[in-house]
Amino acid sequence: MLKTASQSPGSLSPPQLLTSLAGMLRAWLPEQRWFAGKGRPVTDLAVLSTTELHPGCLHLLIRTGPAGPPEDCYQLLLGVREHVPPRLRHAVVGRSDTGPLEGLTVYDALLDPWSAGLLLERLRVPGELGPLRFERDARTVVPTGLPPRLLGGEQSNTSLVYGDSFILKLFRRVQYGVNPDLEVPWALARGGCARVPAPVAWFWTTEPRKATLGVLQPFLPQATDGWTLALRSLAAGEDFAAEAHELGRATAEVHLALADAFGSEPPDPYGGSPLAAAMIGRLESAARQMPALDPYVPRLKTAYGAVAGCGPGREAQRVHGDLHLGQVLRAEQRWFIIDFEGEPARPLDERRRPQAPIRDVAGMLRSFDYAAHTRRPRGPEWLRRCREAYCAGYAAGSTWDPRAEAELLRAYETDRAVYEALYEARHRPDWLPVPMAAIARLAEES
Known part of the structure; x- marks a missing residue:
């Protein structure tokens, strides 16, 4: 029970709650798949807002770093009970040993069906x-x-x-x-x-x-995501080109709908120079955090430099921003595209900014590469056919063909692979060889 019997958890102020929650959250947060601060201590913990959704269940927004932009802010739904039943033991965050929640167990309420x-x-x-x-x-x-x-x-x-x-x-x-x-x-x-x-x-x-x-x-209960379908195709030794062609057409259809809904911006009069500079900046930042990228930096800069010499290019528009096989569903012989959040690690303003549609194409091509890596003997030919079919399908549903902009497509694939390498190094080291192999190939091609 709370130290003051008349109080409920929802009546506590953020500083009061933090007294009880700080220790357990510092230990629990780094273990969560969605926590972005892996490898860094949770400092300057603060409760930004608190709302009692129902008795014993708190909605919290917490900050896990210094105040001021950019802030690491997280949404939590925490249950508070004296005793947690066995069915919720996997959801336990911790047991408070101090403050107004002393002696109470705190758990992730999203894992509680009630x-x-x-x-x-x-x-x-x-x-x-x-x-x-x-x-x-x-x-x-x-x-x-x-x-x-x-x-x-x-x-x-x-x-x-x-x-x-x-x-x-x-x-x-x-x-x-x-x-x-x-x-x-x-x-x-x-x-x-x-x-x-x-x-x-x-x-x-x-x-x-x-x-x-x-x-x-x-929810589409009969749907299967593209990643699962691609792996099944590889495991069975079956061709995936027809599905990839239709997926390319679906991507083009969504891009056209996005342009209609949000409009587009005229081509940058400075050509690819700002784009190349941004990509080089991300590459240099990644290399500082991941020395394994250092041997490839000079040649990758060359690839980006080729983009700088391009003309004004095509119009920018809203795009998906993080398109891959896990973001598409197949149901009733039809592709659906989901999860338009973009890359969560990037600022919201950047994710909402108009960009080149070819960025989404590059993201999907990189995803085919990930799938092919799981079946190396037949993977290369499967990958070649999927890449070709996807781009052909896109061209059939759009007004342009991604294959006609080979240097730009290669630059976006490289930019995506660098992002993947940094992500895998932090979160999934076993997958790091996939983007690193792509970086080595792309550096050689440039």
Whole structure:
């Protein structure tokens, strides 16, 4: 029980809560898949906002580093109980030994079906709860009582599926502003694009500033993600070119819908020079953090330098920003594209900025390379056919062919591979050979 019997966890101030939570959060956060600060101590921990969603369940926004932009801000739903039942032992964050929660057990409430169900009830009925705002598309009915289950797999966020009807994505790392994973699907749905599931409900906060916290969308229970389908194809020794061709066409269709919904910007009059400078900057930054990249830096700079000599190029527009085989679903012989959040590690303003559509093409080509790596004997030929088919499919659904811009495509593939290498070194060292092999190949080609 709380030291003051009349108090509930929701009545405690942020400093009071921090007294009880700081120690356990410093130990628990670095172990979470979605925590971006791996390898760095959790310092300057602060509770930015707190709301009691229901008795014993707190919604928190916490900061894990120094104040001021860019802030590492995370969304937590924490349950507080005197005793945790066996079914929730895997969700335990820790037991407080100090402060107003002394003697109480704290756990991740998103792993508690009861709390997850109550969160859906909040989304079903628009309204306000402290700084939280819940909104819904009135055209869609969300039934009550849908059983929740946590979606597995490697994710930078947390996803809950409700009764095989809806999926709720909660953004663990929160950046202030409108998240593209709400903004883009909503705009595409209004424009009639059927390749992207439309948002059904969402919630956001006004404290400390406006930020999107979660989006509820239709769930496609019979769908299989592109990564799984690609690995099945490789394992069975089957061709994937037809699927890749259709996926390329679907990508082009979404790009055209994005241009219609958000417009486009005229080509940069300075050609590829600003783009090349930005790519070189990211390469140099990555090399400082990862010395294994050093031998390749001079030749990769040459590849980027070729982009600097390009002409004005084509118009920039909104894109997916993090397109790969895990971000596409196949259901009823049709491809759908999901997860428009972009690369979570990059600033929100950058993710919402108009960019060259060829960036998404490069991202998908890199994903085919990852899949091919899992079956090395037949992987190279499978990869060649998928690359060719995907680009051909894109050209069939668009007004341009990515293969006609070989130097630009290679530069974007290189930029993506550098990003992948840094990511894998931090989070999945076993996968590091995949982007490093691509970097070596791309450096040799340049």
